[in-house]
Amino acid sequence: xxxxxxxxxxxxxxxxxxxxxxxxxxxxxxxxxxxxxxxxxxxxxxxxxxxxxxxxxxxxxxxxxxxxxxxxxxxxxxxxxxxxxxxxxxxxxxxxxxxxxxxxxxxxxxxxxxxxxxxxxxxxxxxxxxxxxxxxxxxxxxxxxxxxxxxxxxxxxxxxxxxxxxxxxxxxxxxxxxxxxxxxxxxxxxxxxxxxxxxxxxxxxxxxxxxxxxxxxxxxxxxxxxxxxxxxxxxxxxxxxxxxxx
Amino acid sequence: xxxxxxxxxxxxxxxxxxxxxxxxxxxxxxxxxxxxxxxxxxxxxxxxxxxxxxxxxxxxxxxxxxxxxxxxxxxxxxxxxxxxxxxxxxxxxxxxxxxxxxxxxxxxxxxxxxxxxxxxxxxxxxxxxxxxxxxxxxxxxxxxxxxxxxxxxxxxxxxxxxxxxxxxxxxxxxxxxxxxxxxxxxxxxxxxxxxxxxxxxxxxxxxxxxxxxxxxxxxxxxxxxxxxxxxxxxxxxxxxxxxxxxxxxxxxxxxxxxxxxxxxxxxxxxxxxxxxxxxxxxxxxxxxxxxxxxxxxxxxxxxxxxxxxxxxxxxxxxxxxxxxxxxxxxxxxxxxxxxx
Numbered sequence: 064x065x066x067x068x069x070x071x072x073x074x075x076x077x078x079x080x081x082x083x084x085x086x087x088x089x090x091x092x093x094x095x096x097x098x099x100x101x102x103x104x105x106x107x108x109x110x111x112x113x114x115x116x117x118x119x120x121x122x123x124x125x126x127x128x129x130x131x132x133x134x135x136x137x138x139x140x141x142x143x144x145x146x147x148x149x150x151x152x153x154x155x156x157x158x159x160x161x162x163x164x165x166x167x168x169x170x171x172x173x174x175x176x177x178x179x180x181x182x183x184x185x186x187x188x189x190x191x192x193x194x195x196x197x198x199x200x201x202x203x204x205x206x207x208x209x210x211x212x213x214x215x216x217x218x219x220x221x222x223x224x225x226x227x228x229x230x231x232x233x234x235x236x237x238x239x240x241x242x243x244x245x246x247x248x249x250x251x252x253x254x255x256x257x258x259x260x261x262x263x264x265x266x267x268x269x270x271x272x273x274x275x276x277x278x279x280x281x282x283x284x285x286x287x288x289x290x291x292x293x294x295x296x297x298x299x300x301x302x303x304x305x306x307x308x309x
Numbered sequence: 310x311x312x313x314x315x316x317x318x319x320x321x322x323x324x325x326x327x328x329x330x331x332x333x334x335x336x337x338x339x340x341x342x343x344x345x346x347x348x349x350x351x352x353x354x355x356x357x358x359x360x361x362x363x364x365x366x367x368x369x370x371x372x373x374x375x376x377x378x379x380x381x382x383x384x385x386x387x388x389x390x391x392x393x394x395x396x397x398x399x400x401x402x403x404x405x406x407x408x409x410x411x412x413x414x415x416x417x418x419x420x421x422x423x424x425x426x427x428x429x430x431x432x433x434x435x436x437x438x439x440x441x442x443x444x445x446x447x448x449x450x451x452x453x454x455x456x457x458x459x460x461x462x463x464x465x466x467x468x469x470x471x472x473x474x475x476x477x478x479x480x481x482x483x484x485x486x487x488x489x490x491x492x493x494x495x496x497x498x499x500x501x502x503x504x505x506x507x508x509x510x511x512x513x514x515x516x517x518x519x520x521x522x523x524x525x526x527x528x529x530x531x532x533x534x535x536x537x538x539x540x541x542x543x544x545x546x547x548x549x550x551x552x553x554x555x556x557x558x559x560x561x562x563x564x565x566x567x568x569x570x571x572x573x574x575x576x577x578x579x580x581x582x583x584x585x586x587x588x589x590x591x592x593x594x595x596x597x598x599x600x601x602x603x604x605x606x607x608x609x610x611x612x613x614x615x616x617x618x619x620x621x622x623x624x625x626x627x628x629x630x631x632x633x634x635x636x637x638x639x640x641x642x643x644x645x646x647x648x649x
Contacts (some may be wrong), residue, residue, distance in 0.1 A: 189443050189491040190364070199447075199461055199487050207451040209438035209568055241570075289570060 178214035353504020375497025398648035401585035407596030420596035442495035526638025555612020
């Protein structure tokens with residue numbers, strides 16, 4: 064028996080210092096939560112360069128429609144909360160945004176944040192690798208003269224004629240940004256049932272028609288937030304009604 | 310025999326276990342060269358050690374790469390201008406124009422700051438919009454009045470270049486990307502160190518190299534007569550704060566307020582170093598004062614009335630001789646070796 068002791072100790076030390084995560088096979092496997100966002104104008108999916116008509120009758124072409132979501136929390140029926148702090152970059156390309164592992168159960172509410180918290184908003188953008196949500200994007204979701212991200216960017220062109228039958232040729236640009244615009248939205252009445260090992264998708268809809276409620280893009284065509292805060296705030300305040308879970 | 314075997318077995322088992330413990334949790338090398346070619350930054354006498362980011366330590370290959378990029382117009386959208394176009398070594402890496410000319414002859418809005426001792430600075434641009442040299446690199450590249458380019462497009466160009474990919478690989482263990490591009494540029498810029506003016510030699514090296522007039526000017530600068538040292542003191546002749554010097558009653562350029570959004574910061578700009586000031590004309594954030602004599606006259610007057618003007622800006626009542634002495638001292642802040 065003594066002869067076997069030392070090899071056994073060696074093997075035990077190997078197990079003790081191994082860096083591999085141990086899988087508890089007896090535990091119920093988690094599901095995976097994903098977020099999918101449909102950007103629409105009155106149920107018509109937004110594509111880059113597509114033309115759309117608002118409820119007001121105003122026609123516009125949307126070239127860029129992108130925004131950041133972050134700090135998403137799901138709450139179960141039992142009242143437990145599971146948070147996914149990572150930032151997500153949402154544009155109008157088809158992609159799945161994996162939130163992370165979620166224990167099986169029924170989830171009845173979700174809280175998410177538009178924009179980025181202050182620490183993230185002022186982080187060094189150059190540190191993030193290509194493909195990271197916070198890396199430099201083709202849509203230029205950052206300021207080059209200051210630290211800070213553009214939380215939401217909508218750019219394109221609009222028909223500004225009184226008849227609303229003219230060319231869609233006047234450019235617009237809405238850049239919503241700064242720490243002040245970091246906003247949480249809560250969705251009650253969620254019914255998300257996650258089963259063991261299942262990937263479950265939460266589908267969010269962003270309706271730009273609602274975002275432009277009481278905003279006339281023919282006359283109010285530009286805000287970079289700091290230069291036209293009133294317009295930025297009005298658009299931001301429309302978010303509550305512009306976003307819903309499908 | 311059995312006892313000997315047991316002891317041997319124990320030893321082998323212990324060595325085996327110890328080896329596993331030592332190597333089991335070793336992190337993966339992330340591809341960055343952990344044995345960089347040596348580069349030692351020369352720290353001038355009187356300066357503290359600068360804080361160098363851990364992800365951008367000096368190496369010769371990094372500095373060389375950054376220098377090559379600094380001088381390369383590949384960064385601008387039409388390949389017409391480089392960093393050096395607005396930051397000329399002969400003028401302490403500043404621009405002798407009021408405002409710089411970018412691509413397509415577009416005029417900027419502010420005087421190009423001199424790149425002097427950037428390794429010791431904690432904010433960049435006249436309004437302090439960014440806090441690191443790495444982030445600062447994005448600004449001029451993407452400003453439509455300067456290089457008018459997308460940094461992602463610059464990266465794409467560098468990847469296709471015949472020699473840059475290998476140089477990036479050698480310096481950073483990976484090819485051109487936003488991370489390595491901004492780090493190479495800033496690594497080079499941190500080597501632009503100036504601390505050997507005749508004033509430095511006098512103050513820190515005990516060399517009696519100032520003229521009598523320059524010494525009189527130094528006494529005015531550091532004394533109660535002009536009190537320049539309040540804002541332009543310490544080892545780098547700046548306190549790195551943001552102040553309004555009363556240049557205007559009403560400012561067209563909001564300055565620091567552009568970053569903070571606060572009215573109390575309108576007209577405040579970063580206090581620049583006065584090192585090499587004789588070479589970095591014209592002066593002020595907008596290049597509106599051409600000569601040192603005009604600058605001294607401005608401060609002597611106490612500046613214009615402005616609600617955000619620093620309380621340190623008051624009429625100095627300098628005599629003609631005293632103004633000339635002060636200008637003479639300012640000229641002694643030139644480091645003749647800097648930029649060569």
